[in-house]
Amino acid sequence: MKPPSKPAIFLERSGYRQRRMMDxxxxxxxxxxxxxxxxxxxxxxxxxxxxxxxxxxxSAVIYVFGVWVLLIAMSFGxxxxxxxxxxxxxxxxxxxxxxxxx
Amino acid sequence: MAxxxxxxxxxxxxxxxxxxxxxxxxxxxxxxxRGWLGSPLVYTLSLSIYCxxxxxxxxxxxxxxxxxxFVTIYLGPSLVMIGWWWVLRKLVRIGRAQRATSVADLISAxxxxxxxxxxxxxxxxxxxxxxxxxxxLQSVTLSLSIFAGPDDAGxxxxxxxxxxxxxxLAVFTVLFGTRNLNANERHDGxxxxxxxxxxxxxxxxxxxxxxxVWGIAGGIGPMMERxxxxxIGEWNVDRSRxxxxxxxxxxxxxxxxxxxxxxxxxxxxxxxxxxxxxxxxLYLLLMSLFVVPIAVVGLDLMPAGSNPDLFVLTVPLxxxxxxxxxxxxxxxxxxxxxxxxxxxxxxxTMVSNHVVMPVWLNAQGNGASxxxxxxxxxxxARRTSILVIIGFGYLYYRFSGGGAALAAIxxxxxxxxxQFLPAMLGGIFWRGATRTGALSGLIVGFVIWVYCSLLPSxxxxxxLSRELFEVGPWGVGLLRPExxxxxxxxxxxxxxxxxxxxxxxxxxxxxxLMTFPGPxxxxxxxxxxxxxxxxxxTRGWDAAFATSEDLMIMSQRILxxxxxxxxxxxxxRKQGVRxxxxxxxxxxxxxxxxxxxxSVGSATAHAMIxxxxxxxxxxxxxxxxxxxxxxxILEYSNQLEAKSAELSRTAGQLREANDKLTALSVQxxxxxxxxxxxxxxxxxxxxxxxxxxxxxEGLGQVEKTKYASIIHGETIRLxxxxxxxxxxxxxxxxxxxxxxxxGRLSEVLDKSIVTAQAGAMRPLTIxxxxxxxxIILTTDLDRLNQVFINLITNAxxxxxxxxxxxxxxxxxxxxxxxxxxxxxxxPIPVQSRALIFEKFARIKDTEGxxxxxxxAICREIMTxxxxxxxxxxxLEGNAFVIDLPRSAAMAAQ
Numbered sequence: 001m002k003p004p005s006k007p008a009i010f011l012e013r014s015g016y017r018q019r020r021m022m023d024x025x026x027x028x029x030x031x032x033x034x035x036x037x038x039x040x041x042x043x044x045x046x047x048x049x050x051x052x053x054x055x056x057x058x059s060a061v062i063y064v065f066g067v068w069v070l071l072i073a074m075s076f077g078x079x080x081x082x083x084x085x086x087x088x089x090x091x092x093x094x095x096x097x098x099x100x101x102x
Numbered sequence: 103m104a105x106x107x108x109x110x111x112x113x114x115x116x117x118x119x120x121x122x123x124x125x126x127x128x129x130x131x132x133x134x135x136r137g138w139l140g141s142p143l144v145y146t147l148s149l150s151i152y153c154x155x156x157x158x159x160x161x162x163x164x165x166x167x168x169x170x171x172f173v174t175i176y177l178g179p180s181l182v183m184i185g186w187w188w189v190l191r192k193l194v195r196i197g198r199a200q201r202a203t204s205v206a207d208l209i210s211a212x213x214x215x216x217x218x219x220x221x222x223x224x225x226x227x228x229x230x231x232x233x234x235x236x237x238x239l240q241s242v243t244l245s246l247s248i249f250a251g252p253d254d255a256g257x258x259x260x261x262x263x264x265x266x267x268x269x270x271l272a273v274f275t276v277l278f279g280t281r282n283l284n285a286n287e288r289h290d291g292x293x294x295x296x297x298x299x300x301x302x303x304x305x306x307x308x309x310x311x312x313x314x315v316w317g318i319a320g321g322i323g324p325m326m327e328r329x330x331x332x333x334i335g336e337w338n339v340d341r342s343r344x345x346x347x348x349x350x351x352x353x354x355x356x357x358x359x360x361x362x363x364x365x366x367x368x369x370x371x372x373x374x375x376x377x378x379x380x381x382x383x384l385y386l387l388l389m390s391l392f393v394v395p396i397a398v399v400g401l402d403l404m405p406a407g408s409n410p411d412l413f414v415l416t417v418p419l420x421x422x423x424x425x426x427x428x429x430x431x432x433x434x435x436x437x438x439x440x441x442x443x444x445x446x447x448x449x450x451t452m453v454s455n456h457v458v459m460p461v462w463l464n465a466q467g468n469g470a471s472x473x474x475x476x477x478x479x480x481x482x483a484r485r486t487s488i489l490v491i492i493g494f495g496y497l498y499y500r501f502s503g504g505g506a507a508l509a510a511i512x513x514x515x516x517x518x519x520x521q522f523l524p525a526m527l528g529g530i531f532w533r534g535a536t537r538t539g540a541l542s543g544l545i546v547g548f549v550i551w552v553y554c555s556l557l558p559s560x561x562x563x564x565x566l567s568r569e570l571f572e573v574g575p576w577g578v579g580l581l582r583p584e585x586x587x588x589x590x591x592x593x594x595x596x597x598x599x600x601x602x603x604x605x606x607x608x609x610x611x612x613x614x615l616m617t618f619p620g621p622x623x624x625x626x627x628x629x630x631x632x633x634x635x636x637x638x639x640t641r642g643w644d645a646a647f648a649t650s651e652d653l654m655i656m657s658q659r660i661l662x663x664x665x666x667x668x669x670x671x672x673x674x675r676k677q678g679v680r681x682x683x684x685x686x687x688x689x690x691x692x693x694x695x696x697x698x699x700x701s702v703g704s705a706t707a708h709a710m711i712x713x714x715x716x717x718x719x720x721x722x723x724x725x726x727x728x729x730x731x732x733x734x735i736l737e738y739s740n741q742l743e744a745k746s747a748e749l750s751r752t753a754g755q756l757r758e759a760n761d762k763l764t765a766l767s768v769q770x771x772x773x774x775x776x777x778x779x780x781x782x783x784x785x786x787x788x789x790x791x792x793x794x795x796x797x798x799e800g801l802g803q804v805e806k807t808k809y810a811s812i813i814h815g816e817t818i819r820l821x822x823x824x825x826x827x828x829x830x831x832x833x834x835x836x837x838x839x840x841x842x843x844x845g846r847l848s849e850v851l852d853k854s855i856v857t858a859q860a861g862a863m864r865p866l867t868i869x870x871x872x873x874x875x876x877i878i879l880t881t882d883l884d885r886l887n888q889v890f891i892n893l894i895t896n897a898x899x900x901x902x903x904x905x906x907x908x909x910x911x912x913x914x915x916x917x918x919x920x921x922x923x924x925x926x927x928x929p930i931p932v933q934s935r936a937l938i939f940e941k942f943a944r945i946k947d948t949e950g951x952x953x954x955x956x957x958a959i960c961r962e963i964m965t966x967x968x969x970x971x972x973x974x975x976x977l978e979g980n981a982f983v984i985d986l987p988r989s990a991a992m993a994a995q
Contacts, residue, residue, distance in 0.1 A: 025187055026185075026188070028184050028185065029181050029182075029184050029188065032184055032185070033181060036181070037345065037348075039170075039344065040345070054336040054338065056335065056336065056337070057169065057170070057330055057334060057336060057337065058327075058329045060170050060337045061329065061394055064177075065387065069387070071180070071184050071383065072184075072380050072383050075184050075379055075380035076380040079376055079379065079380060086373075086376050087376075089372075090373045
């Protein structure tokens, strides 16, 4: 016998999770901007400040592309998690307008 | 070494292949077998027209010159795609809801379907994109000239080659983009061809990259070593450019007409956008992945002074890989052709919809009711526009000498189109944005762009003199094109981006704040900003003047007979109308306008429908809908107001009732004390006289008789009082039995007067007109008599005149008979009149032995008899009117 309250808690949680995942999706570009603007803090050129070693090109390439991969993976993963919600929303629109639009 | 002719042959074969792909895709789409045609993969790949020849060749050159900076051009779009939820989602939803055909159409639709705005955006787009088209010509020409090599240099001249390439591209675009007579803006064939080209360029660039990394450098590790020891081996990026270019590329990604075309217009399903949100950044990543290795190896292998923009070609050639070089050439060719096709198509749509069609409609005079097929005009306009735009591109190429680095030209173009951003984003997020604001922002941004970016790009002394660069126009140093407001030392691109976009935004915001939008503008603004509210309410057409036939004729000319008929038939079915012509309802007109907008743009569609319909009517209700929330508040407050008015009315009535009750209660108290007094007085005298009679010895007979008479009189008085109370009580409870009989009114009056005057102390003169009284009544004559007696007695008692006169008049007004008893006494005070018919009512300051029941009894009697008694103020005295019902008089005749 199952206690009747358990499914309700489960639903609540999944609803909550979905919303937070939606938040994550929204905040992802902010993370992207931060990570990709981070190289602004790197020292440039050999002469500057005289102390800091300039960042090697290979490291820069790995960093920029690494961030890229990270963002793509997160975007992909979040869409997988939110697939049901997002597709439902889009499908509603398709139903409402798609029939007429060709 | 492959000869130029071989390459041209390969290119032509490739184009034929693409054409076949497009042709079969369109055939499949037409027969409904869309299948993978409408897949998210195709959508994502079609977005790749962002990567033009500028990416294919230019990115490597850019990296060879400035290191990692090249990647900013791809970071911006990646961020926009990853943040699709914020802007693209809304943009696509709006574009689809409004059936936007181009970025100009979207902006014009947002700001009240203004054609002026559409024209401005169109012109800016043409000017902004022309350098970009020139760039594609230049890159294809350059790549061909590389293959030509020094051996057959005589056989290939660059300007001539560019000309033929331009012609080829124009033909290609015309064939591809305007082949179908259906002028609807979606091009399945083109999209598929672009998707194929996207794959070709990706494969080509990655093939070169893989060859460079594993074929030349010998793996990832050695490649990294090589990168670190190369001239671009250290992080050396101008910080302001890093930020500005990322932002600029993001803005351009949204605003470029060709990107709008594939992102919004060709979008078939919002889910595709969701998938592209990670898939397109992945495509961009793959495109940029090998840029740095190719650049490093190119710098290493190629002789100093060779053009780094062509490393993608020259490195495989130098290594003797003809096949790879040919593939690479095809990749570059694909990038250039797909960009030119979509860009010119998008521009041609804008030019034909916003410039040619309005002019043509105007020139036709009678507008939409012209004869002939408008579609031919549209198609012709598009074809001409394509030729003209590619012609401009060629001229720019010739004029600029084809010398500038590819990246520089691309950036100029980006800054130009980025000027749409404030108007576009403002339009979809801010309801307060107005047409004037958008127009001012666009023009300010455009002027600054031309002055600070486009004209200086030709170099000193070509358009702008060297002197102007150094000291500014008319010697005003603050206006130097590359150091506006005296801010020197900024990078030219950063300088142009910062000033044009900030002043653009500033003008847009300030003018929007200062101006007031028109009704249609506000309506559209609300629809754009609140697109997710699923509000389908739009402004209405006043459909009274349009006939379905007119609309049908016009639609056939634009959509084509079959499509128009299908549309009308479907609507007729939906409305439940027999036949194939639906009623021109508002909903249908809106639907039709959107359909037409998909072909000729919203401003033109709006103009055509308004010519038939006689102007859009933006009704009060529509405006209420615009101000959705304020309308609700207004309605709510109206309801509240009505309710509060009702409440105060009810409260007034209650107060009146309460006042009456209070007055009655006071009267009743007064009466109770009166009646106890009335009862007590006779009782007291009866008691004392009976005591005298009982206790006093030796009373004389005369005295005994006298006292007994007093006792008798007092008992009579008591009886009368009790009779009256009893009578009223019986009447009020409805327990009377009416004794209906017929008799003359005059006789009743005679009897009443005799009875009333019997034993009267004061004489009362009674005036009558016997002629009028000759009416036979059928009613309870005794009761009527009682009423008359009461009124006459009242007149006798209370008439304060020196010689009291009572006038009795009988009126026969139509069906009713009324008897008026008017005396010449003092009128009853106004405040007392409402109460005289109430029980126990007695007028103050009047003497009398009545208990205040007389008139109450009269009223009850008259109600029982089906008549009425009322007080009619008379100038000289009081008048009581008795209305007898018709039936009483009728029966008598």
